[in-house]
Amino acid sequence: AQKITQTQPGMFVQEKEAVTLDCTYDTSDPSYGLFWYKQPSSGEMIFLIYQGSYDQQNATEGRYSLNFQKARKSANLVISASQLGDSAMYFCAMRELQYNFNKFYFGSGTKLNVKP
């Protein structure tokens, strides 16, 4: 079974609007971390935001926030006020603490295009 599922291969958003990128995960480990990375066309992977399984509040980092719904096993990334520079691939990832605690699982990614 897929550990991380990203069901949106590509998305478009108008500049200055908000956009939500979906991510669902599968684990029986009670302790895990969820991460979002951005990959521009240059190929570098840029860490955006982190959410821990025991965190009570949704994580936020500037224009990025993570909509964490533990019971539904979803960790959607919300980008507010989209900018042209947000056009990139976005990957959701998970790290399990008890099982294979040094292994990261990545989703297939969502390509975001921001239109002027």
Add this chain to the structure above:
Amino acid sequence: DGGITQSPKYLFRKEGQNVTLSCEQNLNHDAMYWYRQDPGQGLRLIYYSQIVNDFQKGDIAEGYSVSREKKESFPLTVTSAQKNPTAFYLCASSMLGGQDNEQFFGPGTRLTVL
């Protein structure tokens, strides 16, 4: 500045040749990883290492080999047994344990087999 370096940025190889991709980190991380990325696709784990002189196969280890003789270095060799090696290769590192320890990535190496 701490970080991960990968070299070369672009690499061309003839069929049947082995080639080694370099990955060095000065973040004092114990864990290091190699991923392969095909165009428009996600990351697939090739090998990872949690400690010097020890490493584990990932999901697509066939045709690849690694070594971890130093904490800072985790070179990847793409052997002639790898049937379709043309891809983008990313090296990463992280601290051990801790659910909040993210992976840090190098800039990547684009390998093309001619």
